[in-house]
Amino acid sequence: MNQDANPATAWASALGQLQQDIMRQWQQTTRPPAEASAAPTPWTPFAMPGLPGMMGLPGAPPPPPPPATPSFAAWDQYFKFSQSIADQFQKLSGAGADATAQAREFASAMDNWFQKLGGSNPLMAAFGQMVPQFPQANAQGPALGMLREHQQAWQRLSQATQKLQQQQAELSALWSKVGQSASQRFGDEMKQRLSADKPFSSVMEVYNLWVECAEECYARVAHSPEYGLLIAALTNTVQELRLEQQRQAESWARQLDLPMRSEVNELHRQIRELKAELAAFGGPGSPRRGDRGG
């Protein structure tokens, strides 16, 4: 491509190529040794390691390996973001563009980008991963016959999953609200800059203003009772789901005469009681202690 002939297209293309190179280089740098893993897993802060695999017991594939680097997804987003900004600047920085239109179009582009970000938001992705894909058969019907206990367990699991999906959708809606208000706020800031005749001096300045607006709008939503209740409800649902999964796992462990977490817990509880009794008799008490001088 001839850069002199079409500089805007050329630099955008070069930028895209560079970004691809960076991502490839970074992936190679952080790849686990040999054939240890397949594609890198996106960063999922709320994901509980092992849960997806546990859902399909028995014969489920092992859970995916941990991500090579937790910030990988974030870097990917930065590059997408920068490309998005570059595209906008390319459209808007031409001679003769109306400044108000610039502000409006840019805010709109940011809004679109935010929607995309919301879709690939690690928190969203995490909840998405939590949702298991298991047969819906017998999910609603009465529990009858020899397998009624198992059927009830699966029903509880199904209900918790549906609840999680619903709450996840509610959270997405709130995030969209944040995106919309952040775009609006960003547009307002730009109008003020226009009237004050204070153009942006750099792309980074634009980005920093965007972050400022987004945090401000996010904080407003995050402090609302609605958001607080939803986050708590989501946390509780995730715990319910984990509890049901644990019951399923323990059921299988019992069938195979494997030790169960509940048995280990019981042992810990008994040891704790014994230590307390020992301490009451003036013994050394619960913890191992060692005086190393000093």
Add this chain to the structure above:
Amino acid sequence: MTTLFPDAEQVSAEMLEFARRAAATLPALAKVDDTPAGCSEKKAVWTDGKLTLYRYEPRAESRGLKPLLICYALVNRPYMMDLQPDRSLIRGLLEAGLDVYLIDWGYPDGSDRYTSLDDYINGFLDRCVQFVRKAHKVTAINLLGVCQGGAFSLCYTAMHPHKVRNLITMVTPVDFKTPDNLLSKWIQGVDTELMARMGNISGDWLNAAYLALMPFRLAQQKYISLVGNADDAQQLENFMRMERWIFDSPDQAATAFTQFVRWFYQENRFVTGGLVLGVRKVDLARIGQPVLNLYGLQDHLVPPSASLALQKLISSEDYTAVGLEVGHIGMYVSGRAQREVPGRIAQWLAAR
């Protein structure tokens, strides 16, 4: 006509430069070695289960003050107090002639799921205090509590007032229900009984919650800003050291964590009363010794209002509150804190 955005050529140059810097930064970051945790010389003088009590080697002539025991939080690791030579609160205290001990709680595992707040405060913390008292042949020591460790120190001082000569609280929550406490708002509806049934609380879960307080800044902007420092090896090393600390989060013992959430965040028992640990009632009004309360004016985790509530709850007539223009972590590692905090603590203790 006003043009709001830079022209195409400038944008082009800036974006390419950013991409080049990012290309240089990523491999450079990958090469930054994990630096050792902590920088000042110390010796393990006591172990108790997973807990280790450290005593730091002196770096200046002793001021002859009572030993200072630092009680760190259960969340995150205590090496933040001694991160690197130019960012070390502990080093500053040592250079001010103080005799410093630090509690490292260790990493709880499944065998600790029933460890309670009573175990931590009336058990582990008390035994550390006993050790220091015995080693120095003193009846009372100076206690410095950090964040959640500050709340522990308040409980401890209220229950064992004769063992604490002076109390220092740093970025310590006291009123857990102030309107600006976002974490508190989110946690009000959490079912702690259900949570406790699922075992220890993972450090990853806590990290996600902390990041969600300011997601755009903490999960995005800080990495974007880092690219601007690609050529500064020292900056990259500092960044990676901090990154390591931020995500080096021990799991939390299920019983203690859920008690902390319920009694402190949900029921706000420092303020409303009724806090009992084991067989002992915790009444902050029993704290009559001198108290120095250090808080960050920009703290988003423990807002100033949460710390400042302390004065009304204690009976001490010698109470000093100092707000610094720093955030939660900045209290230990910022240049301002480095300049001001150790000296203030040493002077305050020397006067008492």
